[in-house]
Amino acid sequence: MPAKAPPGLTLLEGREALREWSAEIPDGTSLGFVPTMGSLHEGHLSLARQAASTCSKAVVSIFVNPLQFGDPEDFSRYPRDPLADCALLADAAVDAVYLPAAADMEASIRRRPAEGPAAERWEAEFRPGHCEGMLTVVGEFFRQVGATHAFFGEKDAQQLFLVREMAAASFPGLEVVSCPTVREPDGLALSSRNARLTADDRKLALALPESLAVLAGGWEGGERGIAVLEEILAASLKREGVQVDYASLVDDPTFHPAGPSLSGPWRACVAARVGGVRLIDNLLLGGP
Numbered sequence: 001m002p003a004k005a006p007p008g009l010t011l012l013e014g015r016e017a018l019r020e021w022s023a024e025i026p027d028g029t030s031l032g033f034v035p036t037m038g039s040l041h042e043g044h045l046s047l048a049r050q051a052a053s054t055c056s057k058a059v060v061s062i063f064v065n066p067l068q069f070g071d072p073e074d075f076s077r078y079p080r081d082p083l084a085d086c087a088l089l090a091d092a093a094v095d096a097v098y099l100p101a102a103a104d105m106e107a108s109i110r111r112r113p114a115e116g117p118a119a120e121r122w123e124a125e126f127r128p129g130h131c132e133g134m135l136t137v138v139g140e141f142f143r144q145v146g147a148t149h150a151f152f153g154e155k156d157a158q159q160l161f162l163v164r165e166m167a168a169a170s171f172p173g174l175e176v177v178s179c180p181t182v183r184e185p186d187g188l189a190l191s192s193r194n195a196r197l198t199a200d201d202r203k204l205a206l207a208l209p210e211s212l213a214v215l216a217g218g219w220e221g222g223e224r225g226i227a228v229l230e231e232i233l234a235a236s237l238k239r240e241g242v243q244v245d246y247a248s249l250v251d252d253p254t255f256h257p258a259g260p261s262l263s264g265p266w267r268a269c270v271a272a273r274v275g276g277v278r279l280i281d282n283l284l285l286g287g288p
């Protein structure tokens with residue numbers, strides 16, 4: 001834990017501190033909230049900056065959520081650096097960082113995704129319990145923080161879809177704002193997990209953005225057959241050393257598998273393991 005907050009940043013260590021800080025905020029003030037698991041990079045910071053620039057107050061949480069990791073090893077190896085994170089958040093002009101203790105996040109309500117493919121397929125299929133664990137903790141944060149706006153990265157598109165569904169059903173006053181994926185100059189989406197890639201695996205990881213770029217090329221060339229587009233995506237993603245979990249086109253508004261009865265736009269979603277590191281990425285076809 002950071003011993004002292006950097007100038008301009010209020011450290012909220014535990015739920016009581018959050019309560020006291022929130023009580024000082026006048027009614028009617030817009031409050032932006034960004035949940036993170038820390039080990040912050042430019043992707044997280046783009047969300048934090050957007051929260052700080054669009055809301056009167058902004059708070060970022062750092063909590064490595066054990067409920068959303070199926071594999072205890074993955075949880076224990078998840079990178080943690082709260083000191084560096086707080087310095088970055090102070091630079092991003094957020095007002096406060098919420099660092100709950102594990103006991104603060106023991107949720108009284110277990111949240112499940114609404115029925116449908118987003119509850120069962122893709123991340124839900126390959127990471128059993130992940131979506132429930134993520135929604136349970138994000139829902140608990142929403143309850144505790146009482147924000148007017150919550151900021152999520154488009155990089156985790158299925159998460160964003162599920163959070164929007166939960167917010168619409170259970171947090172009617174909350175606006176969920178999506179923020180574009182921040183990438184390295186070579187196209188790899190920033191992720192806290194990238195730090196665990198060896199130099200060789202870092203090159204192999206480019207299979208994810210490259211396969212999406214190949215797909216975009218097919219789309220821009222006029223290809224509209226869903227099966228053909230999925231084949232283009234899968235063929236480009238498949239390489240020695242890249243273990244593909246899925247490479248699918250989904251209907252962006254509903255997160256159902258893309259199909260003739262739906263009108264799109266389609267989002268291509270990929271997930272693969274490279275040297276034991278699981279990476280995801282996605283692209284909206286025909287998007288900006």
Ligand code: AMP
Pocket residue numbers: 035036037038042043044046047151152153154155156179180181182183189190191192
């Ligand atoms: P995490 O700490 O991985 O749980 O991520 C916290 C938030 O940051 C989530 O809303 C993510 O979608 C978002 N995020 C993670 N990586 C990126 C990225 N490369 N670009 C934009 N947002 C991101």
